[in-house]
Amino acid sequence: MPELPEVETVRRGLQDRVVGRRIETVEVGRERTVRRTSPRALIDGLTGTTVTAVDRRGKYLVATLDSGDAVMVHLRMSGQLLLADPTAPRPPHTHVVMHLSPDGDGAADLLFVDPRTFGEVVVFDPDHAAAEVPELARLGLDPLADPFTVADLWALVHPRRTRIKMLLLDQHLIAGVGNIYSDEILHRARIHPDRAADTLTRPAVRRLHQEILDVLGAAVRRRGSTLGDGQYVDLMGGSGSYQLEHLVYGRAGERCGTCGRGIIRRGVAGGRSYHWCPVCQRA
DNA sequence: AAACAAACCTGTGCGC
DNA sequence: TGCGCACAGGTTTGTT
Numbered sequence: 001m002p003e004l005p006e007v008e009t010v011r012r013g014l015q016d017r018v019v020g021r022r023i024e025t026v027e028v029g030r031e032r033t034v035r036r037t038s039p040r041a042l043i044d045g046l047t048g049t050t051v052t053a054v055d056r057r058g059k060y061l062v063a064t065l066d067s068g069d070a071v072m073v074h075l076r077m078s079g080q081l082l083l084a085d086p087t088a089p090r091p092p093h094t095h096v097v098m099h100l101s102p103d104g105d106g107a108a109d110l111l112f113v114d115p116r117t118f119g120e121v122v123v124f125d126p127d128h129a130a131a132e133v134p135e136l137a138r139l140g141l142d143p144l145a146d147p148f149t150v151a152d153l154w155a156l157v158h159p160r161r162t163r164i165k166m167l168l169l170d171q172h173l174i175a176g177v178g179n180i181y182s183d184e185i186l187h188r189a190r191i192h193p194d195r196a197a198d199t200l201t202r203p204a205v206r207r208l209h210q211e212i213l214d215v216l217g218a219a220v221r222r223r224g225s226t227l228g229d230g231q232y233v234d235l236m237g238g239s240g241s242y243q244l245e246h247l248v249y250g251r252a253g254e255r256c257g258t259c260g261r262g263i264i265r266r267g268v269a270g271g272r273s274y275h276w277c278p279v280c281q282r283a
Numbered sequence: 284a285a286a287c288a289a290a291c292c293t294g295t296g297c298g299c
Numbered sequence: 300t301g302c303g304c305a306c307a308g309g310t311t312t313g314t315t
Contacts (some may be wrong), residue, residue, distance in 0.1 A: 002308060032292085059309075076309050078293075093293085116292045118309065135310085162285060171310075178308060225308085229295075232308070270287070273306085 002075045004144065004176030005219035005242065006232050007059050010081050013235030014054040014063065017083055018110060022050045022101040030095035033112060036122045036132075045069055045123030046098060058139045058175025072133050073112070079119030082111045084236050090228045095267045096121055139175040143212050144220070150209045155195045157205055164200065164208075165193035165274050177212065180225055183275045185211045187258070193267070218245065225271050227278040248275040256280060 002010070026046045028039035029206070049065040056062070061073040061081075073081065086099060086109045096112035112121055124132040140156070141148050156173050157164070167173060168182040177185070181274070186193050189207040193198065200208070219225065224240030226232050233239055247258055252266035252275055262279030 074309085076291095076310080077307070078309095114292095115294065116307090118291065160284085166286085169309095180308065227308075229307080231294095271289090272309095 002079070002224070002232055003059060003178035003181050004056075004142075004216055005073065005181070005222075006224035006240065007056055007061060007176070008144070008220050009055045009223045009234050009240065010075075011054050011061055013083070014051070014061070014081070017103075017108075018063075018100065019051050019054060021103060023047060023098045023110075024101055025099040027097040028095065029049060031116065032117045033095040033119065033121055034113055036120060042096070042121060042123055046071065050251060056142075056145065057136060058142055058171055060136060060139070062136070064126075065123075068122050068126070070129075071116065072120075072122050072136070074120050074125060075114070076116070076118035076120070078116040078231055079112065079114040080231075080233060081235055082113060082233070082237060084109045093117075138172055140171060140173040142175045143158070144176070144216055148209075148213070150206055153209045153212070154202070154205050157200055157208075162195040162197055163193065163269065164191060164195050164197050165269060167197045168212075169272070170268075174212070176216070179272050179274070180246070180249045181215055181219065184246060185215045187248045187281060188215060190282075192283045193269070193276050194244050194283060203256070218242065248277060251275060 011259055023046045026043045028034055029043055031039055034042045048240045051063050052066050053064040054061060060123050063071045086107055090114050093115040094111050094113050098110040100110055102261050130137055140150060160167060165182055165186065168177050189211040191204055191208060219242040222242035223234060224232055225243040226239035227243055248264050253265045254264050255275040256262040256264055256279060258277060259279045262277040264275055264277055
């Protein structure tokens with residue numbers, strides 16, 4: 001579900017509403033959510049600590065605690081972090097509850113909700129990050145959080161024969177782009193998703209670079225994309241609106257709004273569906 | 284190196 | 300109404 005813009009929106013919510021607050025009590029309702037360690041490890045690692053910072057790398061959230069530990073949260077397909085009234089009924093599939101110290105608006109619970117249970121929450125020691133959360137070290141460049149130049153993109157694209165759609169989804173190369181945004185980026189850059197990466201011209205890579213930054217930037221300003229199922233919401237339960245800007249994702253069979261002539265097509269690669277306009281995006 | 288399938292789960296929407 | 304199937308924003312692992 002959530003890609004870079006959605007995770008960044010959640011991060012900003014945590015920065016505004018959770019940094020500086022103490023985690024007073026912790027409940028774990030589903031062991032699978034803390035499968036890397038254990039319910040005990042999460043409870044002991046969080047209880048009594050104060051969140052001092054929240055960072056994002058690709059689709060990973062990493063919060064720093066005043067204990068010296070850190071917390072990694074990955075929402076995967078269906079995870080949500082929600083700030084909730086402690087007296088309100090908890091949503092179905094609430095797997096972790098962190099009761100926070102009061103701020104100006106009183107006490108609150110930070111909930112980790114995740115129907116499909118692919119998501120994960122883990123406390124780790126930053127000094128042993130390479131051993132405890134090795135995937136963080138394997139992430140590629142984050143287009144918004146890191147310097148990310150056309151030369152950087154060229155260096156990733158030029159030596160690879162894989163289809164450009166698959167390259168954009170590879171978190172070891174570029175961190176944060178997922179299925180929705182890769183479709184939108186390629187459409188706006190006028191590049192066919194099946195195009196072999198090493199056949200892209202320098203002007204095409206320049207357009208691709210520009211659209212990676214523009215699409216992700218615009219989507220962050222729109223607070224992400226909330227699709228029809230309403231699964232993605234921000235910390236306060238609010239929807240994003242970038243879905244209103246989608247030009248191809250989820251629009252198979254519709255006339256292309258960019259050229260007014262093509263009919264959006266749908267393909268499957270690596271088990272994921274992708275969408276493009278055969279007129280705007282030539283093979 | 285690249286492509287694919289399967290695995291991890293639950294929910295929803297669709298055709299019949 | 301109910302059943303069965305396809306499909307969903309992610310990532311890892313193992314096989315061709």
